[in-house]
Amino acid sequence: MKILVTGAAGMLGYALCPILLEQGHQVLATDIQILTRDIQRLDVRDLKQVVDFCGFNAPDAVMHLAAETNLELCENDVRYAYLTNTIGTRNLAWVCRDLDIPMVYISSIGVFDGTKSDPYDENDVPNPINVYGRTKWAGEIIVESVLKKYFIVRAGWMIGGGEREKKFVALIIQQIRNGSRQIQVVTDKIGTPTYNVDFARGLTWLVSSKHYGTYNLSSGAIVSRYQVAQKILQVLGRSDVVLIGVTSDSQYIRDNFPTLRPLSETMRSIKTATLNLNCMRSWDVALEEYLKENYKEDIVALGFDAKLGSKKV
Numbered sequence: 340m341k342i343l344v345t346g347a348a349g350m351l352g353y354a355l356c357p358i359l360l361e362q363g364h365q366v367l368a369t370d371i372q373i374l375t376r377d378i379q380r381l382d383v384r385d386l387k388q389v390v391d392f393c394g395f396n397a398p399d400a401v402m403h404l405a406a407e408t409n410l411e412l413c414e415n416d417v418r419y420a421y422l423t424n425t426i427g428t429r430n431l432a433w434v435c436r437d438l439d440i441p442m443v444y445i446s447s448i449g450v451f452d453g454t455k456s457d458p459y460d461e462n463d464v465p466n467p468i469n470v471y472g473r474t475k476w477a478g479e480i481i482v483e484s485v486l487k488k489y490f491i492v493r494a495g496w497m498i499g500g501g502e503r504e505k506k507f508v509a510l511i512i513q514q515i516r517n518g519s520r521q522i523q524v525v526t527d528k529i530g531t532p533t534y535n536v537d538f539a540r541g542l543t544w545l546v547s548s549k550h551y552g553t554y555n556l557s558s559g560a561i562v563s564r565y566q567v568a569q570k571i572l573q574v575l576g577r578s579d580v581v582l583i584g585v586t587s588d589s590q591y592i593r594d595n596f597p598t599l600r601p602l603s604e605t606m607r608s609i610k611t612a613t614l615n616l617n618c619m620r621s622w623d624v625a626l627e628e629y630l631k632e633n634y635k636e637d638i639v640a641l642g643f644d645a646k647l648g649s650k651k652v
C-alpha cells in the first residue's frame with residue numbers, strides 16, 4: 340500500500356515509518372518540519388495543502404500522527420491547539436472520505452478525566468480535563484462521524500524515539516546529563532507506558548485486520564512516574580542519582596508542569612485482547628530494550644562515564 344504518514348518526524352513516526360517500509364509499503368512521510376530527506380513538508384492545518392498533496396500522491400491509506408503533544412503549549416494557545424489537533428484531523432478525515440480510503444487517527448489516554456479506579460477501556464466515555472485532551476477527543480468525534488473506514492487508536496505514556504523523544508524518559512535523562520544528582524518525580528500519577536516500537540507494530544496488525552473502530556493499545560501495566568524513573572536509573576546503572584518523590588501539588592510540579600493532568604492515565608484494551616491482536620510487551624522489558632539501544636553512552640554499567648560521555652579507563 341501507499342501510506343501517507345503525517346507527523347512522521349515525531350516520536351511515533353520514528354518507529355512506524357521503518358516498520359511500514361520493512362513490511363513492503365510505500366511510505367509518504369510528511370511533517371511540518373523536514374528533518375530528513377525522506378520527509379516532505381505537509382502542514383495538516385492547511386486544507387488546501389492536504390487536498391493537493393493527497394490529490395497528487397493518491398495514497399491508499401492515511402496514518403495521521405501529526406499533533407501538538409506539548410500540554411503546556413496547548414493550554415497557553417487554545418486556538419493553535421485546536422487548529423493542529425482537531426482541524427488538522429478534520430482535514431485528513433475529509434480527504435479520506437473523498438478518496439474512500441481508510442484513516443488511522445492516533446488519539447490519547449488524555450481524553451479521559453483520570454478519576455476511574457480501574458484502567459480505562461474502550462467502553463469508557465471520554466471526559467477530558469485539559470485543552471490537549473479536548474482537542475484530541477474532538478478529533479475522535481470528527482473521525483467517527485465523517486468516516487466508516489477508520490481506526491482510532493489511543494496510546495498511553497509514549498516511550499521511544501531516540502533523539503526525537505521529548506517526553507518523560509528524555510526529561511529524566513536530560514537532567515542526569517546536566518549533572519543533577521537529585522531528581523524530583525511525581526508519585527501520585529499513574530499510567531500505562533506505551534513503547535512506540537510495539538505500538539507501531541500493533542497499529543500495522545490492527546490495520547491489516549480491517550476491524551475498523553476505536554481501540555486502546557498499550558502494555559496494560561499500571562505504574563507511577565516514580566516507578567518508570569526508578570527503572571531508568573536501574574538500567575543506566577546510576578545508583579548515584581537519588582529520586583525524590585513529590586506530589587502533583589508540590590511547588591516543583593506546579594512551576595514546571597502547570598497544566599492539570601489526569602491522576603490516572605491507565606488503560607487496557609478489551610478489543611485487541613478479544614481479537615488476539617495485542618502485541619505490547621511488558622513495559623519494563625520494552626523500556627530496558629529502548630534504553631540499551633538508544634542511550635548506550637548513558638549506561639554506566641557498560642563502562643562509560645556518563646558525565647564525561649567517554650569510556651572509563
Ligand SMILES: NC(=O)c1ccc[n+]([C@@H]2O[C@H](COP(=O)([O-])OP(=O)(O)OC[C@H]3O[C@@H](n4cnc5c(N)ncnc54)[C@H](OP(=O)(O)O)[C@@H]3O)[C@@H](O)[C@H]2O)c1
Nearest residue numbers: 346348349350351371382383404405406408445447494497
Ligand atoms: N507522546 C505521547 O506521550 C503520546 C501519548 C498518547 C498519544 N499520542 C499521540 O500520538 C501521536 C504521535 O505523537 P508523538 O508521540 O509522535 O508526538 P510528537 O513527537 O510530538 O510528534 C508529532 C509530530 O507532528 C508534528 N506536527 C505538529 N504540528 C503539525 C502540523 N500542523 N502539521 C504537520 N505536522 C505537525 C510535530 O512537529 P513539531 O515537533 O515541530 O511540533 C511532530 O513532529 C499524536 O497524535 C499524539 O497525540 C502521543
